[in-house]
Amino acid sequence: MARRGVLLLSGGFDSPVAGHLMARQGLDLIAAHFSLEPITDDAAAMKARTLCGILRIPSLYVVRVGEAFAEVAQKANRRFYFILTKRLMVRLADAIADLEGAEVLVTGENLGQVSSQTVASLRAIDAVAHHPILRPLIGFDKQEIVDRAKLIGTYEVSKGPEICDLLGPPRPSTHARLDQILAEETKLDLPELVSSCLSKLASEKFKANGPPAPLPPRTAG
Numbered sequence: 001m002a003r004r005g006v007l008l009l010s011g012g013f014d015s016p017v018a019g020h021l022m023a024r025q026g027l028d029l030i031a032a033h034f035s036l037e038p039i040t041d042d043a044a045a046m047k048a049r050t051l052c053g054i055l056r057i058p059s060l061y062v063v064r065v066g067e068a069f070a071e072v073a074q075k076a077n078r079r080f081y082f083i084l085t086k087r088l089m090v091r092l093a094d095a096i097a098d099l100e101g102a103e104v105l106v107t108g109e110n111l112g113q114v115s116s117q118t119v120a121s122l123r124a125i126d127a128v129a130h131h132p133i134l135r136p137l138i139g140f141d142k143q144e145i146v147d148r149a150k151l152i153g154t155y156e157v158s159k160g161p162e163i164c165d166l167l168g169p170p171r172p173s174t175h176a177r178l179d180q181i182l183a184e185e186t187k188l189d190l191p192e193l194v195s196s197c198l199s200k201l202a203s204e205k206f207k208a209n210g211p212p213a214p215l216p217p218r219t220a221g
Contacts, residue, residue, distance in 0.1 A: 002103040004028045005134065006093050007057070011047035013145050014108025014137055016154040019055055021136040022106050030100050031060045032093050039066035039167070050157050052206050061096050064200040065089070068193045069167055076184040079173040083121050083181055084188075087128045091194050094130045096201075103131065110137040110145070120175045127178055 007019040009031040019029055033048035045062050052060050065088070072084050093105050109117050126133055137145060149155040173180075 002027060002132075002134075004030070004100065004102040005104040005106045006097045006100065006102045006131075007031045007106045008089060008093055008108075009033050009048050009051060009057075009060075010108070011044045011051070011158060012108070013142075013149045013155070013158045014110065015106075016051050016055060016108075016158060017145050017148045017152065018106055018108040018136050019057065020148075020152050020154075022134060023055065023057075027104075027106070029055070029057050029106065030096065030102060031055075031057045032063060032096050033060060034063050034065045034089050034092070036066040036069065036167075037064045039070060047157055049204070049206075051154055054153050054157065058206050059100070060204045060206065062202045062204065063092055063096075063197055064202075065092075065197055068197050071193065072188060073167040075187045079171070080176055080181060080184050081167065082172050083124050083176050084184060086121075086125050087181070087185075088190070088193060088197075090125060090129050090133070091190070092197055095194070095198055097131050105129065105131050105133045107133060107135055108137055108145075109135045110140050118174050120177065121173075124176055124178045124181045 003026075005022060005027045007015060007022070007029045009015045009019065010033070019031070023029055031048065031052050033045055035042065035045045037045070048060060048062070051057075065085075068088060069085050072088065073081055076084055090105065097103070097105060109122065111117060111119070122135075146155065149158055
């Protein structure tokens with residue numbers, strides 16, 4: 001069992017629940033939040049800070065990716081925007097994992113909810129990762145996740161519209177092949193995008209008051 005992981009923490013329902021489940025398994029978490037600043041305000045980052053307090057995660061990295069994501073939307077085929085930006089986030093999370101000595105990445109992805117969460121898309125995302133990606137919610141449906149968010153106390157923070165789709169297309173690709181994604185990435189200066197985002201990296205520390213609260217076991221459906 002890995003001892004330390006980087007949780008890709010948004011302001012939505014999924015990733016906080018995923019983090020809680022892995023923390024219950026004994027995984028020490030560092031959170032990484034990818035903020036669309038300066039395109040948006042810091043409201044999502046503030047939600048991430050609050051979620052870290054609820055989940056008792058002691059460290060949060062805020063990565064400002066707004067300009068990088070805008071460049072992806074401008075230069076690459078927008079049908080692949082969500083997969084391309086998720087691969088960029090994984091690259092950045094890998095770098096944070098190296099800084100923190102973490103062994104795995106943790107995401108709130110589950111099959112079929114959005115375009116970047118089909119089997120083909122997840123395969124394309126996994127291909128860029130240097131650390132294993134754990135997806136504890138992979139077989140959960142949305143209602144199960146919402147119910148668990150209520151149980152662990154993250155529901156009120158996570159509810160409401162998310163802004164992660166702000167730059168995305170109205171009809172994203174749902175079955176992108178890896179060769180298509182690699183072809184789109186040739187239109188981008190990825191080393192520069194990664195370097196630029198990491199140069200804006202901000203680390204914050206919080207007090208962690210013990211392990212996460214217990215959660216009733218998942219019932220069979």
